[in-house]
Amino acid sequence: xxxxxxxxxxxxxxxxEMTRILWAMIxxxxxxxxxxxxxxxxxxxxxxxxxxxxxxxxxxxxxxKKYGVAVKCATITPNKQRMEEYPQLTEMWKxxxxxIRAILDGTVFRTPICIDAIKPVxxxxxxxxxxARHAYGDVYKSVDFVTEKxxxxxxxxxxxxxxxxxxxxxxxxxxxxxxxxxxxxxxSIRSFAxxxxxxxxxxxxxxWFSTKDTIAKVYDGEFKKIFEEEFESYRAKFDELGITYFYxxxxxxxxxxxxxxxxxxxACKNYDGDVMSDMVSTAFGSLAMMTSVLVSPDxxxxxxxxxxxxxxxxxxxxxxxxxxxxxxxxxxxxxxxLRKRGELDGLAExxxxxxxxxEACFDTLNAGIMTxxxxxxxEPGFQARAVNSEEFLDAIAERLAEKLG
Numbered sequence: 001x002x003x004x005x006x007x008x009x010x011x012x013x014x015x016x017e018m019t020r021i022l023w024a025m026i027x028x029x030x031x032x033x034x035x036x037x038x039x040x041x042x043x044x045x046x047x048x049x050x051x052x053x054x055x056x057x058x059x060x061x062x063x064x065k066k067y068g069v070a071v072k073c074a075t076i077t078p079n080k081q082r083m084e085e086y087p088q089l090t091e092m093w094k095x096x097x098x099x100i101r102a103i104l105d106g107t108v109f110r111t112p113i114c115i116d117a118i119k120p121v122x123x124x125x126x127x128x129x130x131x132a133r134h135a136y137g138d139v140y141k142s143v144d145f146v147t148e149k150x151x152x153x154x155x156x157x158x159x160x161x162x163x164x165x166x167x168x169x170x171x172x173x174x175x176x177x178x179x180x181x182x183x184x185x186x187x188s189i190r191s192f193a194x195x196x197x198x199x200x201x202x203x204x205x206x207x208w209f210s211t212k213d214t215i216a217k218v219y220d221g222e223f224k225k226i227f228e229e230e231f232e233s234y235r236a237k238f239d240e241l242g243i244t245y246f247y248x249x250x251x252x253x254x255x256x257x258x259x260x261x262x263x264x265x266x267a268c269k270n271y272d273g274d275v276m277s278d279m280v281s282t283a284f285g286s287l288a289m290m291t292s293v294l295v296s297p298d299x300x301x302x303x304x305x306x307x308x309x310x311x312x313x314x315x316x317x318x319x320x321x322x323x324x325x326x327x328x329x330x331x332x333x334x335x336x337x338l339r340k341r342g343e344l345d346g347l348a349e350x351x352x353x354x355x356x357x358x359e360a361c362f363d364t365l366n367a368g369i370m371t372x373x374x375x376x377x378x379e380p381g382f383q384a385r386a387v388n389s390e391e392f393l394d395a396i397a398e399r400l401a402e403k404l405g
Contacts, residue, residue: 001405003036004349010337011063011302012039015073016046017309021317022327022389023073026334029397034353034404035338040067044096046076050089057096061103064302068344071337072100072304073330097304101135105188106296107195108133109265110277110306112284113291113328115365117382118374120262121283127263129280132199132207133273134192135294137184140270144180153179182219189223191297193230196267197245199295201237206244206264210253210272223269277306286373288326293336303336305329313389322388324372331361331396353404360400369395 014023031037042060049056064070076082077095101108110131147153153170170179200207209227211220224247231238231245238245248256250272257266257280268276281290290306306329313323335354342350365374368384375386387395 001034004034004353005036005347006038006341006350007345007347008341009038009040009067010341011060011067011070012041013044013060013070013072013075014041015044015075015309017074017076017311017314018317018323018325019074019305019307019309019330020045021314022325022330022393025390025393026327026331029393030331030357030400031334031338033397034400035350044073044075046078046082046086046093047088049075049093049096050086050091053091054093054096054099057099058103061100064100064104065296065300068300069337069341070302071333072097072302074305074307074309076309095140098140100302101294102137102141104135104294104296104300104302105191106135106294106300106302107192107199108135108273108277108292108294109199110273110281110290110292112281113289113332114284115362117366117368117378117384118285119379120285122258124259125262125284127261128284129257129260129262130199130203130205130265131273131277131280132192132196132265132267133277134184134189134268134270136188136192136270138182138270139180142180142182144178146176146178147173148176150174153177155181184219184223186222186226189226190230192267193227194233195295195297196265197230197234197238200243200245200265201234201241203265204241204243206246207267208246208248208253208256208264209267210248210250211269212250214249220269227267281306285377286326286328288329288371288373290329291332291336292329301337301340303333303340305333322390324386324392325389326371326373327389327393328361328365332358356403357396357400360396360403363399364392364395367395 014020040063042056044057075096078089078092083089083092112128114128152172154167155170156167158165196207211223213220213224278287281287287307292304292306294302310325313325316323335357339351339354369387370384371392372386375384378384
């Protein structure tokens with residue numbers, strides 16, 4: 001068959017460890033045989049980020065702004081342990097996701113991939129829960145340092161024109177102390193709020209929002225105030241659709257989520273969304289079954305899996321062992337990006353291909369062909385067998401080829 005044509009490239013961001021291995025396999029088995037793939041490629045592997053002093057991450061983000069759609073592989077954010085694993089590193093580079101999100105200033109929407117054979121751990125969850133994660137600032141753009149002596153830390157703001165200056169005492173300390181300074185922008189918070197309200201309207205789902213404004217009275221209080229202000233523009237539409245906006249404290253929200261049936265959007269600040277998306281995805285089955293899309297106010301989108309680089313499997317792979325690594329979320333990152341590219345460029349065949357790729361994934365799982373992480377989660381009586389990473393992709397490829405004729 002003739003390959004499906006593309007007119008505008010995707011921005012392709014390669015990554016690290018086992019997900020990098022799967023990335024190449026997905027392209028080889030599920031995409032390149034069927035699509036005349038056009039991408040602008042950026043290697044966001046840790047060592048290449050180090051070689052470019054992280055400029056490649058900035059370049060990839062700017063390319064995404066240029067072309068409008070990107071697909072990203074999972075990447076390593078180095079910590080002290082990673083610095084020991086990779087002695088070539090010259091610096092403990094910041095999260096590439098944090099850098100990209102700061103440049104694109106978008107909202108991350110994460111939704112679990114659900115199948116009938118696997119019921120959520122929380123038995124009363126009947127519908128998917130979408131996590132809307134603010135994708136700018138807070139600890140992901142923070143500065144931090146360590147001091148050894150007794151003393152006092154202050155925080156000062158000076159406006160560029162010299163008309164405003166504020167200084168506050170953070171804390172007096174009597175010995176070794178670790179410090180952190182975080183920020184967020186009114187513009188970004190408002191974009192986050194609007195994205196969440198619009199997404200709720202588009203999907204006809206209730207929207208929940210949670211912070212801890214009883215403790216962070218100014219910081220989190222500003223988030224709460226801005227959401228309330230922006231909601232006024234959407235109130236009539238929410239009433240018309242019969243959906244609601246609900247604010248509560250983060251700890252109360254967690255309790256309510258556990259008792260709910262699902263079927264809503266839960267908007268969270270950056271760190272809260274990072275943690276809660278992992279909790280929700282795992283409770284629905286597996287972190288590898290969580291889709292993630294970053295949506296900017298101008299419509300720019302970046303698709304990725306919500307999970308990390310699967311380090312343990314990677315080291316087994318290096319030893320020559322077969323792994324059973326779930327590639328579903330990474331496949332759906334590709335299908336989401338290709339669908340969006342097709343929609344923007346008016347390429348019906350590409351949109352259809354993305355849908356059939358996802359159907360082939362579901363058909364494979366519903367046939368009981370799964371990676372090891374899912375086999376132990378299926379309902380009693382459902383016949384499932386564990387296959388390795390490559391066999392899983394081969395099974396999907398076989399079904400995809402049948403669908404595409």
